[in-house]
Amino acid sequence: MIPEGAVCPVEPGAAAVHGARLGQFVLVSTIAAACALHGFARHVLVGLLVVDLCVKGFVSFKHAPLAMVARVIVAMFRGTHAQSKPANAGPKRFAARVGLSFALGMLACNLTESPIGFYSVAMAFGAAALLDATTGLCIACILYTRVQSHR
16 A cells, blocks of 8 residues: 555566565564574574565566465465456565565574574564555555655
8 A cells, every 4th residue: 555646656567466465474474483483493484584585676576485385375265366456566676675684684683693683673574564464555665655756
């Protein structure tokens, strides 16, 4: 949900709305699992977040690991729901890059064994992702419109 009057320049490519929202739930689940686990398992999950957001932000949503999981889940329920409408991929790509900075922060805190820093970054990241997943309010997408309107 973009506020009225916001400028949202269209970028090539589209992201399916249902897939993107479900992808955010998968992302939140991965963040929660990383918070619940310790040691090598946490390193693996945070590394997965970094790889996923790198692919989403710089390559393609189609090839991102967590997006693939979301697509499988959407495909299982496709018969019971209407086809998802495409949305502008530009803000979502920007949001993935912002999310990458959070994931890298989680990774740095985890590698330096700073649990307070890790949980703080994870909670902020998870809260923003959960807000997008539940209400469709993408904070980074709103930031994207502000940045684009000042260009």
